[in-house]
Amino acid sequence: MTTSPSVRRLLNVTAAGFCLVWIFPVYWMVSTAFKPYGDILRTTPHFLPFPLSLGNFADAVGKPGFLTDLGNSLLVTASVVLLAVVVAFLAAVALTRFRFAGRRTFLITVLVLQMVPLPALVIPLFLGLRSAHLLDSLFGLALTYVAIVLPFTIWTLRGFLHGIPVELEEAAMVDGAGRMTVVRRILLPLVAPGVIATSVFAFITAWNDYLFADVLMKDQGHQTLPVWLVSFSTATGTDYGGLIAASTLSALPVVVFFMVIQRRLVAGMTAGAVKD
Amino acid sequence: MTTTTRSPRPSAARTRAAARPTRRARRPRREPRALPYLLLLPATAVLALVLGYPLTRLGVISFQDYGLRALFTGQVGWAGLANYRAIADDPQLVPVLLRTAGFCAALVAGTLGVGLAVALMMVRLGPAMRRAVTFCLIASWAMPPVAGTLVWQWLFEPVYGVVNWALTQTGLFGDLSQHDWTSSPLSAFALVWLLVVWQSVPFVALTLYAGLSQIPRSYYEAAALDGAGPWRTFRVITLPFLRPILALVTILSVIWDFNVFTQIWILTQGGPNQGTTTLGIWSFTKAFSSDSFGQGAAVAVVSVLLLFGITVVYVRRLVRSGEEL
Numbered sequence: 023m024t025t026s027p028s029v030r031r032l033l034n035v036t037a038a039g040f041c042l043v044w045i046f047p048v049y050w051m052v053s054t055a056f057k058p059y060g061d062i063l064r065t066t067p068h069f070l071p072f073p074l075s076l077g078n079f080a081d082a083v084g085k086p087g088f089l090t091d092l093g094n095s096l097l098v099t100a101s102v103v104l105l106a107v108v109v110a111f112l113a114a115v116a117l118t119r120f121r122f123a124g125r126r127t128f129l130i131t132v133l134v135l136q137m138v139p140l141p142a143l144v145i146p147l148f149l150g151l152r153s154a155h156l157l158d159s160l161f162g163l164a165l166t167y168v169a170i171v172l173p174f175t176i177w178t179l180r181g182f183l184h185g186i187p188v189e190l191e192e193a194a195m196v197d198g199a200g201r202m203t204v205v206r207r208i209l210l211p212l213v214a215p216g217v218i219a220t221s222v223f224a225f226i227t228a229w230n231d232y233l234f235a236d237v238l239m240k241d242q243g244h245q246t247l248p249v250w251l252v253s254f255s256t257a258t259g260t261d262y263g264g265l266i267a268a269s270t271l272s273a274l275p276v277v278v279f280f281m282v283i284q285r286r287l288v289a290g291m292t293a294g295a296v297k298d
Numbered sequence: 299m300t301t302t303t304r305s306p307r308p309s310a311a312r313t314r315a316a317a318r319p320t321r322r323a324r325r326p327r328r329e330p331r332a333l334p335y336l337l338l339l340p341a342t343a344v345l346a347l348v349l350g351y352p353l354t355r356l357g358v359i360s361f362q363d364y365g366l367r368a369l370f371t372g373q374v375g376w377a378g379l380a381n382y383r384a385i386a387d388d389p390q391l392v393p394v395l396l397r398t399a400g401f402c403a404a405l406v407a408g409t410l411g412v413g414l415a416v417a418l419m420m421v422r423l424g425p426a427m428r429r430a431v432t433f434c435l436i437a438s439w440a441m442p443p444v445a446g447t448l449v450w451q452w453l454f455e456p457v458y459g460v461v462n463w464a465l466t467q468t469g470l471f472g473d474l475s476q477h478d479w480t481s482s483p484l485s486a487f488a489l490v491w492l493l494v495v496w497q498s499v500p501f502v503a504l505t506l507y508a509g510l511s512q513i514p515r516s517y518y519e520a521a522a523l524d525g526a527g528p529w530r531t532f533r534v535i536t537l538p539f540l541r542p543i544l545a546l547v548t549i550l551s552v553i554w555d556f557n558v559f560t561q562i563w564i565l566t567q568g569g570p571n572q573g574t575t576t577l578g579i580w581s582f583t584k585a586f587s588s589d590s591f592g593q594g595a596a597v598a599v600v601s602v603l604l605l606f607g608i609t610v611v612y613v614r615r616l617v618r619s620g621e622e623l
Contacts, residue, residue: 030424037419037427044434047496048441050460051449065475067460109340116337128338133616135349137609139557141578142598145585146352146359153372169348172341230442232560237586248444252564255448262452269445280440284432 048277055079055267062263078267082254085264090243091250092271095229098160098246102167102228103221109168110175110220115209117176118183129180136173141233148237158241166238167228175220182216183209218283226276247272353602360599364591381596390572390580398556398576398601401487405555408495410548413502418536420507432504439500447564450493454479483573486566490574493561498554502547509543510536549612556605577601 054062055078056071062078082088117125147166148157156162190212191204199207210217232248239245245253251272255265362368363377385391416435420428441449453461456478466474479489513536521531537544559578562568568575568583575583577597585594 033419033422034424034427037423037431040416040419041430041434044438044496044499047446047449047453048437050453051445054452063458065458065463067458067463109344112337113341116334120331120334120337122331122334125334128342130613132345133613134606135345137553137605137613138349138353139553139578139598139601139605141557141559141582142356142602143349143352144582145591145595145598146355147348148585149359149364149369149591150352150355152369165344166348169344172345173349176341226442230444232444232564248442251444251448255451255564262455262458265448266452269448273441273445276442277437277440280436284436 051266051270051273054262055270057263059263078263079271081261081264082268082271085254085268087242087245087250088268091245091247094160094245095247095272098164098167099225099228101164102171103224105164105168106171106175106224107217107221110172110179111213111217113176114179114183115205117180119188132173132176136177140170144233144237147234151238158239158244160244163235163238163246164228166234167224167231170234171220171224171227174223178220178223179213179216182213186212222279222283225279229276356595356598356602359591359595362592362595364595366589369589369591377592381592384593385596385600390575394575394577394580397574398578401491401558401576402552402555404487404491405494405498405558406548406551408491409498409502409551409555410544412495413499413547414506414544416499416503417506417510420503421510435500435503438496439504441497443497443560444564446497447493447561450489450561451565454489480566481570483570486570486574490558490561490565493565494555494558497561498551502551505543505547506540509540513539545612549609552608553605556601556608577604 053069053071056074056076057068057078058073058075059077061068061071116122117129151157151159151162154162186209190208194204194208195201230248231246232252235246235249236252239249251265251268254261254268360381361377361379363375363380368374416431420431423431438446453459456462456476462474462477465471480486517535518531521535526534557578558576559582562574562576562579563582566574568579578601581594581597581601583594584597585591
């Protein structure tokens with residue numbers, strides 16, 4: 023697009039202003055986390071976290087429950103990503119490589135399920151898992167997340183599989199490859215971007231959720247990191263140093279993850295939903 | 299598909315592939331076999347168990363007298379329409395509905411407005427500046443909602459928060475050094491609005507930017523030759539090209555913003571004086587604070603129906619456009 027120098031300068035200034043505003047909360051979180059304790063509660067804030075201090079992190083990690091709940095979060099998230107991708111991949115193969123009665127119905131059901139407001143499910147899930155004695159069970163929680171992410175993961179993987187020409191698989195079978203070999207050597211590598219996109223989605227859903235974890239996991243020691251964070255903030259009132267350091271720790275895996283895969287992120291998010 | 303045949307004869311497969319004229323005309327072959335159903339089984343089981351069953355159960359509970367007694371004895375009586383009648387008679391109903399709709403509309407408008415502006419800005423920026431904007435968007439996108447909300451609490455902390463300090467420094471709003479943002483419904487909503495917009499703009503902006511960058515440059519050159527101004531170019535070229543993606547991010551924003559729960563719950567718990575209680579919060583507090591699961595379920599049913607009503611138009615259009623579904 024052709025732009026005159028004055029317009030370009032105006033654009034750059036606007037962009038810089040936008041960047042400052044948008045990054046500031048993240049900067050403020052990291053900077054607060056690294057400040058020495060006495061520098062946090064200041065009526066005139068210090069903008070640079072010098073001298074650097076790791077005291078807040080030590081404080082957060084040392085609090086009861088942090089390591090257990092971090093472990094729970096990791097365990098649940100890893101199971102959700104693995105289960106959701108495998109289950110959705112199988113479903114997507116069925117939906118794109120076979121034609122069978124009920125196929126359309128299944129697809130429309132998935133599409134409609136994607137529109138269900140999740141907070142509405144909290145009550146029946148709580149009562150249902152309660153009578154099945156699956157409250158406070160990491161397995162029950164993980165299963166809940168798998169169901170929450172499935173509509174999106176099926177829809178997205180279906181979009182990716184749809185774009186892979188079936189001729190490739192046929193050619194491989196002509197050359198004598200078995201069905202599993204075709205899946206392993208042809209489908210999986212080609213659908214890798216889709217698997218990444220859906221993994222990201224499953225990862226952030228399970229890692230970030232607060233509502234379901236809060237309601238379904240009542241026992242201390244069975245909670246996940248977001249619930250731990252919120253209880254930390256209400257229990258200690260104003261210990262912002264430890265709280266913000268713990269928030270930084272919980273954000274760290276996601277931020278790193280997003281930065282690494284940022285190129286594929288948008289493509290993957292939209293590929294399944296927008297028709298080619 | 300040959301993948302469904304156990305041992306395809308090479309020659310037959312080859313001729314079939316050769317006979318296929320174009321990719322569009324390709325149709326999976328109808329084969330009444332168990333394999334596709336087997337592949338769908340795990341997904342169906344999980345969806346039925348964790349989404350289908352609770353959804354049905356939600357409807358059932360909304361007609362039941364499900365309170366503390368039922369929770370402990372396991373004896374649940376039918377309530378007929380009593381839960382719905384109780385909600386309809388509740389003076390909170392109309393304010394909650396209006397609040398939910400208004401807040402959702404404000405969030406969608408804010409997110410789409412800022413997101414579209416940022417996307418339009420990004421296509422006009424140089425590579426270095428564009429990378430900087432992308433970096434900032436990804437950073438805020440990646441922030442977990444709970445962590446983001448707690449950071450918000452800290453940013454807007456009445457005495458030590460950096461926002462009150464900065465606003466006081468500008469001298470435009472008087473002394474805000476003690477100002478509690480959650481003390482009035484309007485400023486509490488503003489607090490949540492800023493947070494949710496900050497969290498949702500990245501997805502919208504990056505998606506719209508991806509759409510914008512696919513519009514062929516030659517269209518704009520032609521428009522410039524014809525002497526079209528920027529507004530006309532936007533209306534005649536940019537907007538029609540962007541429409542499907544714009545529709546997608548709009549409907550997703552409506553769904554997400556209608557369901558905003560965590561941010562409101564942590565920042566205000568629906569207060570002050572229920573001034574920030576939306577449908578989701580209302581249902582939640584009815585069930586888990588007043589132990590009236592029946593009424594909570596009834597409110598939830600109302601929200602499910604409302605959202606379905608909003609999205610059904612979009613889904614129908616998508617289903618109709620997708621012949622190859």
